[in-house]
Amino acid sequence: MARILDSIDGPEQLRTLSIPQMEELAGEIRNEIIEKVSVRGGHLAPNLGVVELTMALHYIFNTPDDLLVWDIGHQAYVHKLLTGRRERFHTIRQFGGLSGYLRREESSYDVFGASHASTSISAALGLAAARDLQGKEHKVIAVIGDGALTGGMALEALNNAGSLKKNLIIVLNDNEKSISDNVGALSHHLSQVRKVQTTPSYQRLREMAKGSIERLPVVGDRARTAAGRAETSLKQFVLHSKSGVIFEELGIKFFWSF
Ligand SMILES: Cc1ncc(C[n+]2csc(CCOP(=O)(O)OP(=O)(O)O)c2C)c(N)n1
Structure with a gap:
């Protein structure tokens, strides 16, 4: 049976789907991730946990004009599947294949290549400041987990963001877990x-x-x-x-x- 996922070449197609179609797509994305990760390993739980969140972000915001900054990038497999990389998804984390994190060279949807934790709010704040200097109006969104939020750089960025008062959206994905329980x-x-x-x-x-x-x-x-x-x-x-x-x-x- 034809999958909805096979018709998604970018968020434009996602934005045309109905809610029941999106529910079906979420299931297909989970199956695709489980199938591919089970062959050569990779981040499974962080990605299975952000399927609906990633779909919602690409549905609501006008990516790639609106800038989506993922913290770490280990949870960006769904983002990759929805942004024109589904055909190469089986190459993830292999030599010459898709990166297991985000890479600016890989896609215009990958705004900030990290892999280190706790950098997203700083990066997004810088992008928001640059946007304002250029007189532009796109949105900037940082997505950070509750684990990464405890890193020093994230706290420094919150300190800065609270005083600069830029138009910046921070999505806190609080799933109560980091690599282990959060402390x-x-x-x-x-x-x-x-x-x-x-x-x-x-x-x-x-x-x-x-x-x-x-x-x-x-x-x-x-x-x-x-x-x-x-x-x-x-x-x-x-x-x-x-x-x-x-x-x-x-x-x-x-x-x-x-
Ligand atoms: C500076 C740094 N320390 C440690 C890691 C290892 N690391 C990768 S994912 C992760 C957990 C992140 O947890 P959270 O931010 O809650 O995201 P979730 O996996 O729950 O989506 C950690 C600590 C890292 N990438 N960078």
């Missing part, structure tokens, strides 16, 4: 916030707030912005914490999706 104060903070989200009282409040917002006579972006703000306030209220979510305190707006 440290930041990881503890995130787990506290996560715990709040899963309590029945928070869920009930959230549903109530969502219901009220949906009944408001505003539509589209304004409703979404209002919903985002309401959720942030709600979270901080429920957290009972003077300092709230640490990123907000650093000047970075924080939206949670799970």
Whole structure:
């Protein structure tokens, strides 16, 4: 049977799919990754975990004009499959084949070649500053895991990003794992916030707030912005914490999706 994946030469085709087609595509991508990685090894779990996230990013943003910066790049197999490299995917991590990480020489969609952890926010911030100097308007998005976020360079970049106030989107892929379980104060903070989200009282409040917002006579972006703000306030209220979510305190707006 013909696969949807075989018709995807770039994000343009992805953006024409319906939700059921995208669900089917997500399954095909997982099968492709399992099949190819099981032959010669590679990063399996980090890639199986970002299938929907990667599809959503390429669907929503106008890549490659909008710049997608992956931290490390070990989780970029899905990105490679969706950006014109599916026919060469079986060569990944082999001499002369596709890189197991990102390479600017390999594709215009590979904005920043890393493989070292914790570099994405810095790189994206630099790209956002360059964009502003050039008077351009594209989006810059850094995607970073909760493990990489604990690296010194990421913390330095957050410090800088919170004060420069560039239009920069940071997607935190908080899957509670690094190479092993995450450790440290930041990881503890995130787990506290996560715990709040899963309590029945928070869920009930959230549903109530969502219901009220949906009944408001505003539509589209304004409703979404209002919903985002309401959720942030709600979270901080429920957290009972003077300092709230640490990123907000650093000047970075924080939206949670799970
Ligand atoms: C400076 C540096 N230290 C260690 C590594 C090894 N390394 C590769 S992937 C990874 C885990 C990343 O975890 P996380 O950022 O949470 O991403 P996930 O795999 O969960 O998507 C690490 C530590 C690295 N690439 N660079």
